[in-house]
Amino acid sequence: MSRAYYGKSIADFIQEDNLSILGALTKHHGYQSLEKSQQNAWEKQIAILKSQLVDLTGHIYFEFSIPRMGKRVDNIVILGNKIFLLEFKIGSKQYDKHAIDQVIDYALDLRNFHEGSHHVNLIPVLIAEKAPIIQNNFQAAQNLDCAILLNAQNLGEFFSSFDSNNLMDVAAWEQSSYKPTPTIIEAAQALYQKHDVAEITRSDAGAKNLSDTAGCISNIIEQAKQEHKNPFVLLLVYQAQVKHWLDSILLISA
16 A cells, blocks of 8 residues: 555656646545645646656655654655655745754654664755755755755756666565554553553564563552552653663652
8 A cells, every 4th residue: 555645756757647646646635625725736846846857767756644743745756765855835935944844853753663764865855935045964964953955946956966876675665664652651641541552552662671661650550549649750761763762761650
């Protein structure tokens, strides 16, 4: 099952009729719930991307799902071994901070929870259609410390600077497992309600770490119940990687 409303090679995308692409997007989104503003945004994105991706070899997606966040990335463009996450702001004349944070969050979510994205080059890109051209820090963007900031005119110039040969296995990347892990607060709530943590998570945190944490929380909850007190759990969580979910936990019972 595809994670995106539309996904094809760049060459096929450029050759396909615009109305056909729009029809595929509309069908997946749902005709009745489609707002005119969304349709207009897609039409603009299609036109801009077709003009800016000419002569490039790679793959393109529209509306790629980010399940944990309940959202979709406007576009993903894959060139060689690099994956560019595109957030469009049609008509915008500036690079708004909330939009920059939005596309960086998408990239962080994929890196942490999408198995195929753990060790690939993810680059967040904000495209403010009418904003001025500014200088970008590509290395910082690769580290997900910032986003590449482009407009509708210099998008193609940016992409053409990358080698699009030796395309990665796009299908394997797209279909790799997505394993969002609940927060410790969510796990504590489930324990309090007599549910097993295993029922609410597919965890990459490591079975021992999660088991130890769950056991400690469970003991505090049981003690609070016996003493007729309300447990208050304060947890200091440091998430470095999905496979190293917790570095430290501070538990306070009040």
